[in-house]
Amino acid sequence: MKHFFLASILAGALALPAYAADYTIMAPAAPGGGWDQTARSLQTALQQEKISGNVQVMNVPGAGGTIGIAQFASQQKGKPNALMVGGYVMVGAILTNKSPVTLKDVTPIARLTGEYEAIVVPASSDIKTIGDLVAKLKANPGAVSWGGGSAGGTDHILVGLLAKAAGVDPTKINYIAFSGGGEALAAILGSQVTAGVSSYGEFESQVKAGTLRLLALSADKKIEGVDAPTLKESGFDVVLQNWRMVAAAPGLSAEQKKAIQGDVEKLVKSKTWQETLKTKGWADTYLSGDAFDAQLAKDISATEAVLKDIGLVK
Amino acid sequence: MATFEFLLQGLLAAAQPLNLLYALIGVTLGTAVGVLPGIGPALTVALLLPVTYRLDPTGSLIMFAGIYYGGMYGGSTTSILLNTPGESSSIVTALEGNKMARAGRGGPALATAAIGSFVAGLIATLLLAFIAPYIVKLALVFGPREYFALMVLAFVTVSSAFGDSTLRGLTSLFIGLAFSVVGIDQLTGQNRLSFGIPDLLDGIEVTTMAVAMFAIGETLFIAAQGDKGPDKIEAVRGSIWMSAQDWARSWKAWLRGTLIGFPIGAMPAGGAEIGTFLSYATEKRLTKYPEEFGNGAIEGVAGPEAANNASAAGTLVPLLTLGLPTTATAAIMLAGFQQYGLQPGPLLFATNPQLVWGLIASLLIANLMLLVLNLPLVGLWVKLLTIPKPWLYAGILMFATLGTIGANPSVFELGMLLTFGLLGYVMRVFGYPIAPVVVGLILGPLAEQQLRRSLAISQGDVTTLVQSPIAAVLLVLAALALIVPLILRARGRGEVLSQMAASED
Numbered sequence: 001m002k003h004f005f006l007a008s009i010l011a012g013a014l015a016l017p018a019y020a021a022d023y024t025i026m027a028p029a030a031p032g033g034g035w036d037q038t039a040r041s042l043q044t045a046l047q048q049e050k051i052s053g054n055v056q057v058m059n060v061p062g063a064g065g066t067i068g069i070a071q072f073a074s075q076q077k078g079k080p081n082a083l084m085v086g087g088y089v090m091v092g093a094i095l096t097n098k099s100p101v102t103l104k105d106v107t108p109i110a111r112l113t114g115e116y117e118a119i120v121v122p123a124s125s126d127i128k129t130i131g132d133l134v135a136k137l138k139a140n141p142g143a144v145s146w147g148g149g150s151a152g153g154t155d156h157i158l159v160g161l162l163a164k165a166a167g168v169d170p171t172k173i174n175y176i177a178f179s180g181g182g183e184a185l186a187a188i189l190g191s192q193v194t195a196g197v198s199s200y201g202e203f204e205s206q207v208k209a210g211t212l213r214l215l216a217l218s219a220d221k222k223i224e225g226v227d228a229p230t231l232k233e234s235g236f237d238v239v240l241q242n243w244r245m246v247a248a249a250p251g252l253s254a255e256q257k258k259a260i261q262g263d264v265e266k267l268v269k270s271k272t273w274q275e276t277l278k279t280k281g282w283a284d285t286y287l288s289g290d291a292f293d294a295q296l297a298k299d300i301s302a303t304e305a306v307l308k309d310i311g312l313v314k
Numbered sequence: 315m316a317t318f319e320f321l322l323q324g325l326l327a328a329a330q331p332l333n334l335l336y337a338l339i340g341v342t343l344g345t346a347v348g349v350l351p352g353i354g355p356a357l358t359v360a361l362l363l364p365v366t367y368r369l370d371p372t373g374s375l376i377m378f379a380g381i382y383y384g385g386m387y388g389g390s391t392t393s394i395l396l397n398t399p400g401e402s403s404s405i406v407t408a409l410e411g412n413k414m415a416r417a418g419r420g421g422p423a424l425a426t427a428a429i430g431s432f433v434a435g436l437i438a439t440l441l442l443a444f445i446a447p448y449i450v451k452l453a454l455v456f457g458p459r460e461y462f463a464l465m466v467l468a469f470v471t472v473s474s475a476f477g478d479s480t481l482r483g484l485t486s487l488f489i490g491l492a493f494s495v496v497g498i499d500q501l502t503g504q505n506r507l508s509f510g511i512p513d514l515l516d517g518i519e520v521t522t523m524a525v526a527m528f529a530i531g532e533t534l535f536i537a538a539q540g541d542k543g544p545d546k547i548e549a550v551r552g553s554i555w556m557s558a559q560d561w562a563r564s565w566k567a568w569l570r571g572t573l574i575g576f577p578i579g580a581m582p583a584g585g586a587e588i589g590t591f592l593s594y595a596t597e598k599r600l601t602k603y604p605e606e607f608g609n610g611a612i613e614g615v616a617g618p619e620a621a622n623n624a625s626a627a628g629t630l631v632p633l634l635t636l637g638l639p640t641t642a643t644a645a646i647m648l649a650g651f652q653q654y655g656l657q658p659g660p661l662l663f664a665t666n667p668q669l670v671w672g673l674i675a676s677l678l679i680a681n682l683m684l685l686v687l688n689l690p691l692v693g694l695w696v697k698l699l700t701i702p703k704p705w706l707y708a709g710i711l712m713f714a715t716l717g718t719i720g721a722n723p724s725v726f727e728l729g730m731l732l733t734f735g736l737l738g739y740v741m742r743v744f745g746y747p748i749a750p751v752v753v754g755l756i757l758g759p760l761a762e763q764q765l766r767r768s769l770a771i772s773q774g775d776v777t778t779l780v781q782s783p784i785a786a787v788l789l790v791l792a793a794l795a796l797i798v799p800l801i802l803r804a805r806g807r808g809e810v811l812s813q814m815a816a817s818e819d
Contacts, residue, residue, distance in 0.1 A: 060724075061516070063498065063512060063515035063516055066512060066515070067512050067513065067516075096498075096503045097515060099512070145770065145771045150498075150503065151501055151502050152503035156503075174770060174771075174773070176501075176767050176770055177500050177501050177502075177503075179763075185582075186453070186454060186636070187457060187458070189454050190454035190455060190457055192457035192458060193771065206636070312502070
C-alpha cells in the first residue's frame with residue numbers, strides 16, 4: 001500500500017511529456033538557497049509555459065558557485081540546451097577564490113531578478129540616520145562593527161563601497177562575517193553588532209514590526225512603500241544590486257545564443273514567471289543582450305576594485 | 315484562551331482522514347530518504363518540498379511536517395543498526411546504539427530512540443506553542459562571546475567523555491581540529507589548507523567524514539580480521555521490546571535530553587549536534603551503570619536522540635517568531651512557507667494564527683505518526699542484522715557511497731570518503747577513538763569563529779570574554795568540569811573515574 005502511494009506521488013511529480021528543447025539547468029549551490037530556488041522556478045515556468053518540455057535541475061554546490069561554473073564550462077561546452085543560474089555573489093567569489101574559470105568562460109544570457117541591500121540598526125540604537133552612522137564610522141572606523149554574510153560577499157562589498165564613498169579607509173572597516181543571513185540577523189537584533197547589512201527581504205518583517213530601524217537602501221532610486229532613503233539620496237554615491245542571472249554554455253553559435261535569448265525573453269514575459277516573482281517577492285530586473293553584457297563588465301570591474309580596497313583581493 | 319482554540323482547530327483539521335494520509339506519506343518519505351547516510355533532514359526537505367507544492371496549504375504543511383520529523387528520525391536507524399550516521403546529529407547515537415545492536419539489543423535501542431524522539435518531539439512542540447516568545451528573547455542574548463563560552467564547555471565535557479586514555483582522546487580531537495581549518499576562512503574569505511583544490515574550498519563535509527570514519531573504517535576493520543574476527547552479530551537477544559529496566563533507565567534520559575536539546579536548538583547558532591554531545595556527556599556522568607557506557611548503554615541512545623528531536627522543534631522557535639532560519643533545514647522550510655505568501659517573522663503569530671497553529675498541530679500529528687510507523691518496523695529493521703556478515707558490510711559500503719554521492723555528486727568527495735575510511739581503519743587498529751575526530755570537526759570552526767568574532771567586536775580586548783555574566787558562568791562551569799575530576803582523583807577516587815571513562819572504539 002505504502003509503495004503504491006509513494007509511487008503515485010513520485011509519478012505525479014515526475015511524469016512529464018518529452019519535448020524537443022529539453023533544458024538542463026545547473027544551480028551552482030545546494031538545494032534550498034536563492035540560486036536553487038531560481039533554477040527550480042525557471043524549471044516550473046519553462047514547463048508550464050510549454051517553452052521547454054522536460055527541464056532538469058542539477059545542484060553542484062560549493063565555494064560561492066565557483067565549483068559549479070568550472071564544471072559547467074568544461075562539461076557543457078557547445079551544448080545549446082544547458083543553462084546555469086548565477087548571480088552577483090559569483091562575481092566576488094570568482095575573484096576571492098582566484099577561480100580559473102570566470103564568467104567570461106560561459107555565455108551570460110540575461111539578468112532575471114535582483115534585490116537591493118539594506119543597512120539597519122537595532123531599534124534600541126541611538127543611531128537614527130545613515131548620517132549618524134557614517135559620522136561614527138569617520139570618528140573611529142573600528143568602533144563600528146558591521147554584521148552581515150560571508151566575507152567578500154555582497155554585504156561586505158556594500159560596506160566597503162560605503163566607506164570609500166564616505167572617505168573612510170576601507171581596510172579599517174570592522175566587518176563581522178556570519179554564516180548566513182539568519183545568524184547575522186540574530187546578532188543585529190541582540191545588539192551584538194553596531195549595524196547590519198543584508199538584502200532588504202531578510203530585514204523586511206523586522207523593520208515592519210519595529211524591532212529594526214532601516215537607515216538606507218542601496219537602490220538607484222527610492223523604492224515605493226519603503227520608508228527609507230537610498231544611499232545616493234543621502235549623499236553617498238553607492239548603488240548595489242544583488243542580482244541573479246541565467247547563463248548558457250560556452251562555445252555557442254550566434255544562432256544558438258539567439259534561440260536561448262528568445263526562450264528566456266518568452267519566459268520572463270510569461271504569466272507563470274511574473275506570478276512566481278510576486279509570490280517569492282523578487283523584483284523583476286530583466287536585462288539582456290548588449291545592455292546586460294555592459295552592465296556585467298561594469299559590475300565585475302567595480303567589484304574587483306572594492307575587493308582590492310578592502311584587502312581581500314591582491 | 316485563544317491559543318487553545320487555535321491549537322484545537324488545527325488538530326481537528328489535521329486529524330481528517332485525508333490529512334492523516336498526507337502525514338503518513340510525509341513521514342514515510344522523510345524516513346526513507348533520511349535513512350541514506352549523508353542525506354540529512356535539510357537535503358530531505360529540499361528534495362521533497364516540490365512534492366508538497368501540489369496540495370492545499372493544510373495538506374501541504376502536514377506532509378511537510380511529516381517529512382521534517384521523518385528526516386530527523388531516519389538517521390538514527392542506520393546509526394544504530396549499521397554504525398552509519400545519516401546526519402551529524404545522530405553521530406552520538408551510533409556510539410552506544412550500535413554497541414547495543416551488536417549485543418542483540420537492537421530492538422530496545424531502536425525503540426528507545428523512537429519513543430524518546432516522540433516524547434521529546436511532543437514536549438518540545440508544546441514548548442514551542444506556549445513559550446516560544448520568551449525562549450527567543452533568551453536566545454538573542456547569546457552573542458559571539460556567549461557562544462564561545464558554550465563551545466568551551468562543550469569541548470571540556472565532551473572530550474572527557476570519550477575514551478579511556480586522555481592522550482589518545484585528545485590526539486583524535488586534534489586530528490579533527492586540524493581537518494576543521496581546511497577551506498575558506500569565513501571571517502576573512504581567505505583559503506586555508508586547500509592546496510588550490512576547489513573541492514576543498516568549502517571545507518570537509520561533516521557527514522562525509524562521519525560516514526567514512528564510522529562505516530567505511532568499520533567495514534575495513536571487519537574485513538581485515540577475516541575469519542578470525544568475533545562471531546557474527548547476534549541479531550536478537552532477549553525481547554526485541556524494551557524491558558521494565560530499559561524503561562526505567564530511559565525516561566529520565568529522554569526528559570534531560572529534551573531540556574538540553576530544545577534551548578540549544580532555539581539558539582541561532584546552536585545546532586542539533588551540540589545538544590546531542592552535551593546530552594551524551596550528561597548521561598555518562600549521571601548513569602548508575604558507568605561500566606555499560608562504551609558497551610551499549612541505553613541512556614546513551616535515549617538522551618541524545620531526545621535532544622536531537624527536541625532541537626528540531628527548537629529550531630522552529632526563531633524561525634516562527636523572528637523569521638530567522640538558523641539551520642539549513644529551517645532555511646528550506648522558510649522557502650516552503652513563502653509559497654503561501656507566509657512571511658515568518660515577529661508578526662506571524664498575530665497575522666496568520668491559523669497557519670502557525672495548523673503547523674504546530676501538524677507537527678504533533680507527524681510526531682505521533684512517526685511512532686506508529688516506526689515501532690512496528692523495529693522487528694523488521696532488526697532482521698537486517700541477521701544478514702550474513704559479508705553481505706551486510708557490502709551493503710553498508712554501498713549505502714555509504716550512495717548517500718555521499720547522492721548528497722554531492724563529485725569524484726573528489728568519493729575519494730575523501732575512502733581516504734577518511736582508511737584513516738578510520740588505521741585509528742581503529744591502533745586503538746584511537748573515532749568520535750573525537752568528528753567532534754573536533756564540528757566544534758572547531760564554531761569555537762574559532764565565535765572567538766574571533768567576539769575579539770573583532772571588542773577590537774582585540776580579551777576581557778570581553780568574561781564581561782558578560784552568561785559567558786562568565788559558562789566558563790566557570792567549564793573550569794569546574796576540568797578541575798573537579800582532578801581533585802577527586804587526587805583524593806583517591808581515581809579508580810571510579812577511570813571506570814566512568816570506560817573505553818569505546
